[in-house]
Amino acid sequence: MSTPTTTTYEKHTLNTKKKSQWLDVWKRLKKSRTAVIGLILILVFLMLALFAPFIADYEKDALGMNVKERLQSPSLTHWFGTDEFGRDIFARIVYGTRISLFVGIISVSIALSLGGTLGAIAGYYGGRIDNAIMRVLDVLLAIPTILLAITIVAALGASILNLMIAVGISNIPGFARVVRASVLSVKDQEYIESARAIGARDHTIILKHVLPNSMAPIVVFATLKVASAIMATSSLSFIGLGIQPPTPEWGNMLAGGRAYIRDHMYIVLSPGLAIVLTVLSLNLIGDGLRDALDPKLK
Amino acid sequence: MLIPVMLGVIFLVFFIISLTPGDAASMILGDGATEERIIELRDDMGLDDPLIVQYGRYMWDLLRGNMGDSYSTGRSVAGEIVQRFPNTFKLTVTAIFLSVLISIPIGVISATKQYSLFDNIGMILALVGISMPSFWTGLILIIIFALNLGWFPSGGMKGIMSLVLPAFTLAIASTASITRTTRSSMLEVIRQDYINTAKAKGVSRRKVITRHALGNALIPAVTVIGLEFGILLGGAVLTETVFSWPGIGRLMVESIQRKDTPMVLGCVIIFSLSFSIVNLIIDILYAYIDPRIKANYT
């Protein structure tokens, strides 16, 4: 039943179907007020990260200590006030955005590529390979995610690279599971069978046919995981295992300001709000995407 | 299942920790130690044996309840953990109870009044709830309820009052996600045919919800409660740090700072073991609420 002609035909209709499907998703996403709020928020943060040097000077404002101006309340010159070393909190938050988004995205990419490969292999081949991979993942899953990340950084030492590795590795099992499940859900469909019947190689099938058609849940999951990776980054920095001072990062800003909350609560207010808003915007987008991809639930 | 997974966990954590740079023997002996003393101690501790041999030795000791001695205080790791564990237990169990108690009713009401004001506000709060980093929430609660209002102590563990803020802090994220799960599974369930059957029998609206819908909606909620417990254990590390709560989480952070590897290892193992045991309990609980699974067990 699967001559080459039918497959090209099927591939063709499939591709157009896919395009219009994503267009539909975008249309539905636009209709969701909360998702749009999320998109706008994350756009603002992306802009801040991108144009940070135009907003404040890294050396002078974010790092430069100025004891005379320490612990000042928010004012027109220092929008969010100054910290215990007299540094401008707003400037530090802006530069912190860069780190948070960068670490969040890179560590999710690590988790997605490693976990995704494992999951795709497990789902596609099934049987013993699947079993072996899943047993190893069971072990990883038995360690609470953030604790695994803490352990890895504790052993490797605190640095931005190790932080990304740690957060990335600790998220591998989650991605492996999601990718495996979505591969399983498309693997036995006809177009895959027909691709196999005309002798396509396994990795071609996985990359060209299986993954593109099982993207939806993976995209949603990845969005939500960038949010939790950003949260994990700041958590680790807060306990001294992530980005080290004086580099500005929201978590280590909170750790530094902690001693002054009795009289200067603003010092912990804005870095925390920055975390909440970034994570919230990604969660809003992830939720919106999920509803847009699966309109029958809601 | 529990035992092979735990063996895997211990091996993995043992391996990760062994990547720690620096020499344990010179660390224990301090700066003034002679070369011979260090070599002697390395020999004593078997630090030059292959990793797998060291792992075997560790397991052998572990089976007899020996987790080694702290590098920094020299005290028994197992002893320290046994002493601290009840505190973490108290904190996490209180938090999970709080979460369940708050989240299930809110989730149910939200679902039965979908798109109402209650539902909308509830869902926004839940989304904000999962977007707040617990260490920041903790700081904010300290500022409001300890430093300003003075209702609760800002840290330490003295009496029931000191449990309130940390337990609430820890409970927020899991409350939010259990609420969301309860709501969405409830929404799914109230569309089912058997709900119509119940209504057609003349069952009152309230009983349709409490007796017919909730029993089914709890099944996915229980899964999430189990997963949330893992996240909550991770969160305990941060919450305990913020509130100076003398539990395993804070012990772990302190031990990492002191490069006290046996202690770190012990903490991760005890966390993972607790998580695995909780999941085991959840599995058993499942059989009670879902007769279809009970059939498979007996």
Added chain:
Amino acid sequence: MKDHILEIKDLHIQFNTDEGVVQALNGIDITLERGKTLGLVGETGAGKTTTALSILRLVPRPPGEVVRGSIILDGIPIMEQSEYEMEKIRGKTVSMIFQDPMTALNPVIKVGEQIAEAISIHQKLSKEKSLAKAREVLELVGIPGNRMQEYPHQFSGGMKQRVIIAIALSCSPKLLIADEPTTALDVTIQAQVLELMKELKQKFHMAMVMISHDLGVVAEVCDDVAIMYAGKIVEQGSLEDVFLRTKHPYTEGLFNSIPNIDDRKAELIPIRGLMSDPYNLPSGCPFFDRCDYAMDICRTEKPVKHSFSDTHFTECHLYTAQPEFSLKSKKTKE
């Protein structure tokens, strides 16, 4: 006027969805005498389930909305009752058997308790007494009483349907609505379940609305037949009226599309086309574009009711001009 258990007048129901408004029911009239059985026939999407649910006032709301119309059940105006009063009516005066037995029972409650629940609600009996009575009802539908303690997943499809029938009959309702009670079952079980329903109907002197798209089932159990199309009753009458003196082209089409045992050489003529889009019903007769007899007027104007006897009527333009018109069908021409 006869004593009616059910009178539906000019019922309009629509569903307001994100994609648009579905006009599910567009002026339904149904009357049913006590103790009689009405067959409600129509293809998928015709509005059969919606009609049934509206009698129990269980049309999901939102998206459902009753635009206008009245339903009198056993003398009670259903639309005017409070929710609390409806709870007392459901299960006692009228009960319903749903389309799919596989999903109609609660998976986490014991079968016996699901039956006993209705009994304890309406007869205000203690738990033990309701359970004892539930056991009797279960045995009545042919399931041994010792299976009371089991859960639905331990039952086969046919047995589940028996349990559902037991639930529906547990309080001896005056009207039983059965929404395709046998379509989800395999053929041998279908016959058994149907036989059981006929028997129990006699025993309890119930009236029944039997929803089906299987004319064979209808012929077997019904006294009256109503044919539904796109949210309207296009023809209604006694079994003989509708089967032997078919008036509506759609009814004729239904007969022509099922095999006839007596005349197996007769060719099957499926109704061409599909039912009109429920989001966008035509302004004239909804059957217009599928009808072999269509005239110009059918496109523009809604057909009106045309009676042939006290009980037999149809809604079709064919009879406005020529009251004596007769359809060409081979099967109706005896």
